[in-house]
Amino acid sequence: MGLDPIGYRPWNGKRTQHERRLFIISERIVREKFKSTPLLALFVMGMLLVHFFPLVMYAMWPHAQLTAENMSSYMQGGIFFIFNVLLVSIVCSDLISEDMRSSSIVLYLSRALRPEHYLLGKWLGAMVVICLFTLVPPVAVGLAITATQSGPDYLASLGVVGQTAISGLWTALFLVPVGMLMSALTSKRTYAGVGTFMFFFIMTVISSILQPFSPDWGLLSPQIVLNDTYAVIFGMHLPANTNFALLALMVLVLTVPPMWYVYDRIMRKGVGK
Amino acid sequence: MGGSSSDKVGEGMMISSADIEVRFGNIVALDQFSVQVPSGIVGLLGPNGAGKSTFIKTVLGLVLPASGTINIAGLDPRKDVLAIRDMVGYMPEHDCLVESMTGLEMVAYFGRLSGMSLEDSIPRSHEVLDFVGLGEERYRLTGTYSTGMKQRVKLAQAIVHDPAILFLDEPTNGMDPVGREEMLELIGRIGASNKSILVSSHILQDMEKVCRHVIIINNGRAVTQGPLQALLDQGEGRIRLKVRGAPSALTSFVAKLRQRFQVTSVSEEFGQMTILLLNREGSGVVMEMAINEGVQVRSYTPDKITLEDVFIRSVKEVV
Ligand SMILES: Nc1ncnc2c1ncn2[C@@H]1O[C@H](COP(=O)(O)OP(=O)(O)OP(=O)(O)O)[C@@H](O)[C@H]1O
Numbered sequence: 001m002g003l004d005p006i007g008y009r010p011w012n013g014k015r016t017q018h019e020r021r022l023f024i025i026s027e028r029i030v031r032e033k034f035k036s037t038p039l040l041a042l043f044v045m046g047m048l049l050v051h052f053f054p055l056v057m058y059a060m061w062p063h064a065q066l067t068a069e070n071m072s073s074y075m076q077g078g079i080f081f082i083f084n085v086l087l088v089s090i091v092c093s094d095l096i097s098e099d100m101r102s103s104s105i106v107l108y109l110s111r112a113l114r115p116e117h118y119l120l121g122k123w124l125g126a127m128v129v130i131c132l133f134t135l136v137p138p139v140a141v142g143l144a145i146t147a148t149q150s151g152p153d154y155l156a157s158l159g160v161v162g163q164t165a166i167s168g169l170w171t172a173l174f175l176v177p178v179g180m181l182m183s184a185l186t187s188k189r190t191y192a193g194v195g196t197f198m199f200f201f202i203m204t205v206i207s208s209i210l211q212p213f214s215p216d217w218g219l220l221s222p223q224i225v226l227n228d229t230y231a232v233i234f235g236m237h238l239p240a241n242t243n244f245a246l247l248a249l250m251v252l253v254l255t256v257p258p259m260w261y262v263y264d265r266i267m268r269k270g271v272g273k
Numbered sequence: 274m275g276g277s278s279s280d281k282v283g284e285g286m287m288i289s290s291a292d293i294e295v296r297f298g299n300i301v302a303l304d305q306f307s308v309q310v311p312s313g314i315v316g317l318l319g320p321n322g323a324g325k326s327t328f329i330k331t332v333l334g335l336v337l338p339a340s341g342t343i344n345i346a347g348l349d350p351r352k353d354v355l356a357i358r359d360m361v362g363y364m365p366e367h368d369c370l371v372e373s374m375t376g377l378e379m380v381a382y383f384g385r386l387s388g389m390s391l392e393d394s395i396p397r398s399h400e401v402l403d404f405v406g407l408g409e410e411r412y413r414l415t416g417t418y419s420t421g422m423k424q425r426v427k428l429a430q431a432i433v434h435d436p437a438i439l440f441l442d443e444p445t446n447g448m449d450p451v452g453r454e455e456m457l458e459l460i461g462r463i464g465a466s467n468k469s470i471l472v473s474s475h476i477l478q479d480m481e482k483v484c485r486h487v488i489i490i491n492n493g494r495a496v497t498q499g500p501l502q503a504l505l506d507q508g509e510g511r512i513r514l515k516v517r518g519a520p521s522a523l524t525s526f527v528a529k530l531r532q533r534f535q536v537t538s539v540s541e542e543f544g545q546m547t548i549l550l551l552n553r554e555g556s557g558v559v560m561e562m563a564i565n566e567g568v569q570v571r572s573y574t575p576d577k578i579t580l581e582d583v584f585i586r587s588v589k590e591v592v
């Protein structure tokens with residue numbers, strides 16, 4: 001290797017604001033993810049299987065306008081859920097685990113970057129990638145259906161597009177915390193990815209076993225919880241026997257404690273032991 | 274930011290701590306730790322587990338002390354953590370590279386996280402990678418680097434944003450002799466441009482080459498600190514004397530010496546006696562005594578104290 005006989009040169013540029021630095025982390029996650037072949041393959045497959053059919057089904061068929069029923073049944077489809085879970089498992093798997101394994105987290109946390117901002121940057125990066133699947137395509141499909149409608153009420157259709165956007169965002173908000181939790185629990189990305197997938201899978205299996213005893217057990221399934229919340233967002237009627245308190249509790253349980261754990265873990269790394 | 278903060282650090286102490294205590298469960302990593310770290314290149318020496326890394330982490334605000342006060346460039350790590358972090362660079366002792374990035378990408382990325390714009394970060398990263406001597410390897414993933422290359426990239430990410438204060442935790446770890454020399458050369462060059470550098474190490478020869486000031490720590494306490502030269506000067510006047518002669522003559526010679534000088538050690542091997550004594554009066558007196566007692570002086574040499582002697586003495590005193 002050898003050294004060149006050059007002296008150390010100072011740098012006198014202007015620094016960016018502290019608050020803006022978290023976006024650099026998010027930006028890198030998005031870039032990195034779209035360089036990964038497995039993820040791209042999943043994306044393409046998901047686009048065809050999940051989003052392309054509704055587009056053909058609803059947009060090509062004669063229709064007066066976009067209805068909440070159309071969009072909610074599209075988003076409540078089992079295949080949409082499966083792809084979302086796969087996506088979250090892959091996208092979140094190395095989010096934190098890899099930094100812990102390689103100890104590069106020390107390089108982040110010893111910089112002028114708050115641990116909260118580190119976490120927010122990671123979270124935002126994952127959210128953007130996942131929304132590119134859960135939010136953007138459904139909205140595009142909704143817009144295509146609206147554009148090809150025969151009826152005059154575009155406003156109502158656009159209202160449904162808005163509900164679709166909220167549902168897409170909510171899907172990512174709901175699923176990412178468990179993915180991040182798994183990524184912070186282990187320093188092996190494979191464990192984190194498989195862990196996330198198995199968590200959703202096992203919860204769904206348990207719920208389907210217990211559901212015959214009481215419909216309340218159905219709410220153990222993240223898919224049923226998510227579908228119920230879609231119904232709420234689209235202003236549809238939930239089945240009469242839905243236990244709203246339990247629904248709200250499950251939403252909280254699957255989002256708040258996981259994020260709290262991740263936050264606590266990073267804060268401990270960042271300041272103290 | 275860079276210029277003004279380095280001016281501030283230039284005056285007085287870079288870091289001062291008083292009675293710091295850091296615990297990890299039952300382990301007391303730093304115990305009533307008080308040091309004054311001046312600006313310039315300062316060596317933090319101590320055996321494994323002494324608390325060197327812990328002290329650096331405490332100054333960085335990565336570890337919270339249970340008690341005591343600490344101050345870096347006039348700021349408190351517990352309150353002004355971001356302001357401190359903006360003017361420091363940190364090279365951790367262990368591997369910490371992002372393996373899925375190339376050396377260049379990584380240095381630029383962390384430069385940006387330290388507040389550089391995208392446009393500034395790329396040329397600056399090339400500049401510091403040239404400086405640390407990483408060639409074409411910069412376009413390879415860091416996961417494929419040798420230990421020496423990793424150390425260079427670790428240094429590069431610590432200096433990319435041109436910090437006024439640099440913390441280097443065992444920078445020569447795992448490097449071959451040539452690499453070590455180069456790393457020390459780099460530290461010297463950075464220090465020459467008005468930066469303050471705190472280097473931890475247990476390789477004393479390395480520290481002797483680059484540091485102006487040393488702090489020796491052991492068992493979580495600062496046992497010796499001061500300008501390197503002053504520590505070495507403590508040994509001024511130490512003489513290593515080799516004499517031969519009849520056993521009775523030697524015995525009475527040593528007895529005479531003891532009356533006049535401080536004799537620190539006497540050893541005999543194959544009829545030759547080696548005496549260590551403290552003499553600030555010149556050799557004449559000793560020579561005269563030798564003639565009077567009938568012993569033959571084989572050599573009379575000043576016994577240079579090394580950092581190693583200072584180190585071993587400091588560490589032993591505490592035990
Ligand atoms: N995270 C931690 N948890 C528990 N104990 C710790 C932790 N970090 C350091 N210690 C303990 O604190 C003491 C000081 O450790 P430190 O790493 O500061 O030593 P060091 O001087 O850097 O040693 P080395 O030369 O081996 O790097 C040791 O007894 C160590 O076991």
Ligand SMILES: [Mg+2]
Nearest residue numbers: 325326327366
């Ligand atoms: Mg150490």
